[in-house]
Amino acid sequence: MMLLEYDHQAIMVDCGIMFPTGDMLGIDLVIPDINYLRSNPDVLKGIFITHGHEDHIGALPYLIEELNVPIYATKLTCAFIEYKLQNARRGKAPKADLNIITEKDTINVGPFQVEPFAVSHSIPNAVGLGIHTPQGLIVHTGEFKFDPSPYSGRKTDKERLQRYSDMGVLLLMSDSTNAEHEGITPSEQTIAESMNEIFDNAKGRVILATFASNIDRVQLMADAIIAHDRKVVFVGRSMVEFSRIARELGYLNIPNKHIVPLDQAERTSDSKVAFICTGTQGEPNSALVRMGNDDHRQIEIKSGDTVVVSASIIPGNEEVVNTNIDNLFRLGADVIYQQLKHVHVSGHANRETLKEMIALVKPKYFMPIQGEYRMLSLHGRLAEEMGIPASNIIVIENGQIVEINRDEVSFGKKFPTDYVFIDGSSVGDVGNVVLRDRHNLSQNGFVSCAIAIKESSGKLVEGPEIISRGFIYIRENEFMLDEAADLVVQSIGRKRRKRKLTSDVLNDTIRRTLSDFFYKTTGRRPMIFPVVLEV
Incomplete structure (x- = not known):
């Protein structure tokens, strides 16, 4: 979550969750601390969401009624938000003023004019934001990479970025998630060859695990399944619902004739079926973990099964993920993961692409965002290598107020922030x-x-x-x-x-x-x- 404020009017960019670290015992989720907005209740005028991943929309069910402002997001992202709100665990679904936006729109909110632009990420309909303010133009990249051949066909809009550069960019706020990784992020297309090889060699069932919201990956998997004359079976509540939403809106193209419900899959020959499920991060109640624990009600792992874990491990989840992979091996499955075969690519820009973004936009000021502090620092050093003066590079932590105008940048006071923990239906009661x-x-x-x-x-x-x-x-x-x-x-x-x-x-x-x-x-x-x- 980030706030941009001018003359006591603010917009928020994204409103996501953080997954608990190993020392947050019993905690389900962590949401942003909005005490600044509680102290300034009339400041916030709108929320802009860049894409539909949990770390960008997950806190909305817990906060939107209190924030009570319009939400602006693309069609698929709005649909995912609506699903999250309808399935909030705290009884009646919170109400939200959802507004669908496109890359052709300019949205006026207070002193801000916001222009979404297309970015290539691991989910369709992702956007960055061009934010016109009285002090100058801010470019917020969202989460992005420059993929020359994205599986969905959606490329990051370099022409728009070039136009912004020609206008003059006051501040570039750029995704830092992969600031530790050299080179260029591979294209999503590069996984297709590996998937086809896996199906060529698989004699029994194939179980493919990915994030439910990674719709492009789900499409790639489904294409490989269909190409090898198998039926697609979705497993896990979020996978079933997110794929349904994406198909209804046209972001996932899988004809009905190729899909079999889970309760009918057991009547299909092992060599004619493949499952797409959740559980890549070892989530306790996810489908893949239940399979590994041998307590899934409908899928029992057996010798001859091929399991593909198509994701990188989020830091902090290594132990539970590796334990589940061990369990799947013990049950007789052949488990394939990134260390063994090229089955995952990141949706984030590596260092060479981050340099390309800076060179393209040519901002006066640079602020690395979205990542651990070490990633922000490394991204800041990268910007300095690209010729941005150290005094114009802004690396901050949560709660830090930064004041920027055409002539200078300065640091205001740091507003107290803390983790807000979700424990079951309890919000903020656990400290x-x-x-x-x-x-x-x-x-x-x-x-x-x-x-x-x-x-x-x-x-x-x-x-x-x-x-x-x-x-x-x-x-x-x-x-x-x-x-x-x-x-x-x-x-x-x-x-x-x-x-x-x-x-x-x-x-x-x-x-x-x-x-x-x-x-x-x-x-x-x-x-x-x-x-x-x-x-």
Whole structure:
């Protein structure tokens, strides 16, 4: 999510999610922090979405009712957003003012004139944005590459970019995702040969995994399936729905006669069927992971199956992805992935193409966007190599306010931002304290200590009863728990001789006594849960 503001009026570009990292235990998704907009409720005038991937549209179901402004996106992207809103997990679908835009449009929002332009990416209908402001022209590339022969036929509009360059570009904001990768990103077309070879050699079923929103890849896979006289079977809710939407809108060309529903696939010969499914990132409930765990209700992996994982691994997902590949091998499948065969290309520009974009647009100022901080930094260095002065290169982190005009760039204050966590149906209720507790529980377990005291005197009448989970194996450490219980009794006795004991004092005494004891004996500090009953 990025805000562009002029004279207390702003537009937002994209509104996506981040997938949780390994230390965000129990978290489903991470969405943007919109506290700046809450503090300035009348500033936002519209949202422009560059394409329909989750990291660009995924937060809309959680935020759009509060933001309550028009959304501008291309036809396929609007359809994906509408699907996301209708399937929001929080009951009634949020309402949104969706407006379909094309590359021929100019959209006036406040002081901004926004012109979408075509870009080649791993999803149809993706756009960059030419944003005319009172201070000058801003070019936002969206996510792009210069593919000379895209599978969908949609090329990045270099003519538009050249026209912008001729007009004079104040600021170029350019995709940095592949700033670590040398050379030029291969064309989507280059995968077709590998897919055909896989089908030529496959004797049994073929299972192809990719992102549901990677419609161009789905088309390529379907073409290979049909060319080898097999039926196409879509597996997984998002794959079924996204392919349906794309077919209805004309972005996916697969005649009905070549598609078989999953519940009918088992009646088709193994050599005459192929499945397209989700699960390339090891998502727990995805189709491919269920197959690897041998608990998919309709597809049981067997010897002779060929499984193709057609995606790169998102950093942080390596362990779960590799575990699933191991599981598929154990079940007898022949698993093919990028390290073994050319079955994936990126939808993002590599370094040579990033240099070409800078050379084409010739901006006065340059801001790398969309990527980890190291990618932004590397992209910034690349811009300096291309002749942009270091003082005109803007590498920023979340929350940083940048002020740009025709003559200079300066940094305003950094607005506080934080991760907003989605945990089930809970939005923002889980914070860093809860995550720290979860982390502690995952590493050290917990110990519960229950006692009963007489309300009138504070005398101990029952317990302590100590229970442990995830800390020690109780049957082999009963002596330790007995010693811990004795220490609790002694500590309570010492406290009681000095004063009447309240529940707060008892809770604190139990917690300190057990924490110190277990750390001394085991070197670990489990979470301590005192339970005090007054009778």
